[in-house]
Amino acid sequence: MIDVLKELCLLNGISGREDAVREYIISKIKSFDDCKYYVDNLGNLIVEKKGKKRAKNKVMLDAHMDEVGFMITDIDPDGFLKFSCVGGIDPSVLPAQRVNVNGKVGAIGVKPVHLLEKSEKNKYDEIEKMYIDIGASSKEEAAKYVSPGDGCFFESDFVEFGDALVKSKALDDRLGCAILLDLLGTESEYDFVCTFSVQEEVGARGASVLCAQVEPDYAIVVETTTACDIDGVSHDKQVCRLSDGPVVSFMDRGAIYDREIYKTAFSIAKENGIPVQTKTLVAGGNNSSSILTSHKGVRTCAVSVPCRYLHSPACVINKNDIKPTVELIKLLVKKLCDD
């Protein structure tokens, strides 16, 4: 799965520009005989997986295809690009960062530390003040390559390092996409539906139209979630920890999760010796916020892989967390289909 994950992460797709990711996923699904798919009006990819048996309840698994990044908003007279963030990006991960716009490499400019006024030291510029330098010497020249509205991405490679860790951009949520692809490529006992959704990072918008189409009884959102398990951060604010297995949430900023599924997930994990953890802080949010209240309301749970430095060019996960996440999801799908 790591090879697929790598290919997925290196594709560029900010919210609303998920085309490359969707095409890649479709190219994989085409080789699965027991899958049917279609693309809806917003660009969500909906895949029906045929199992050996018909399910009593319809279960929908969701992962989003988009990543955080930037949109070019203007070109200044000297050829520097102004930008806005697509999705929540903290200014602290931006100064000097490398980006890619239409295949051109750029860097986010920084006033040299030598020239900073006292009031500017150790203070991040507001994003409105930042700019991208692609080497253009004039507005006219930059305009040959870039237009306002173009998507722009972190330029960051995929690195396996340390004891089973991976660093890349866009692990949020290409890892979810890779997990869903893995499930679709494996023989299943019951039918289920996978959705690869658009526009999660700009307010879980793509997912809000899924359930009117799929009409699921249960939804499982497959995600990455913030892990802040580094020294100096108190236990509660660490939220969850790498290598402690999948994270099943009871509540975040966007959802109060179905209590029964939450408990079921934990008991399944316990029975099967799968490591599992929950979040120690009500923080973050994902497509559950839309799915939960869409259609006639959907009983929802979120299963996430812990991820450090989320929404940065260097997201970090532990490969050892992937397998138990897939196992837990498989067992949970079976249980919910059957219940």
Added chain:
Amino acid sequence: MKDLSDVTKILSALTSVAAVSGEEYKLFDAIGSFFEEKSERDALNSVIFETNGDAEVSFLLDAHIDQIGFVVTDITEGGFVKVGAVGGIDARTLCATDVMIHAEGGDVFGVVTSVPPHLSGKNEGEAAEVTDIMIDIGMDKDNAEKAVSRGDTVSFRYECRDLLNDRIVSPSLDNRAGAAVLIRVYQLLKSACPAAKVRYQFSSQEEAGMRGAKPASFGVKADEAIVVDVSFSTAPNVDKLHAGELGKGPMICISPVVEKSISDGLINVAKLNNIDFQTEICSGGTGTNADVISISGMGIKTGLVSVPLRNMHTFSEVIYKGDVELCAQLIAEYIKRRVCSDD
């Protein structure tokens, strides 16, 4: 359009090796590959090549070859690596960046940790100090201690990439750009002015406080010295008052500590040869090796030429390769005029 293929070759060789202050020897092979002369290495890791022409006037050209970075100071209970700054690091440019720890047993990849404001307790927009940051190498304490030791240097792990217009973005262009100028001067003079007597001095530890150039220049009997470094270029947040411009050619420094006759001579040569140039006025010291070379030993008449550079002291320093070529042409023409012409 200038032919920039030689400059490109040199810059690509010099930026592909990391050499944080104190470990300049890592660059010796890359630099040496451009010289026919034997190198001389001094006690503080400066490396020197001399061409012994029969000219009466002799020159010292200096460029520092070290780069900013970090040094490993500690490993935490959780296996994260703590560091101190080597040189002027801007703490605002560190979160979620890729670094390489240059350990005894081989390079170790790491990511600088990044804690969002709602979990760090810091005020929104407030950056950490360098001593607050940690490097995530994905290991527990035991494994981390086996892989990494206190004193190992750390550099930013970013490649040199092409931008538009023969501009490039890379770490360490401060001062590999200057080192590239020296190599290019050597190439230009070899055929055009074999009589030139030049000491090409690639000095160490400039970023740690100009410590290498002073001993390297001690006792050197050069009639004139020219230091080549980088200087600030204009950008949206950097006004003209402090900066030159990318693509406008060498920045010739005029300063109380820089020899006026050399500044004037360089300007004169630039005009005679139609070489684009700009002046940089420093009312005190220059913050470069010119400050220490001029007062080393019994004193050396020293000039300063700089390559304009954006985003100084980050892993995304930007230069125009044509400025490097023009700096080299200017200095080569200056030396040629002093050595080879009769006027």
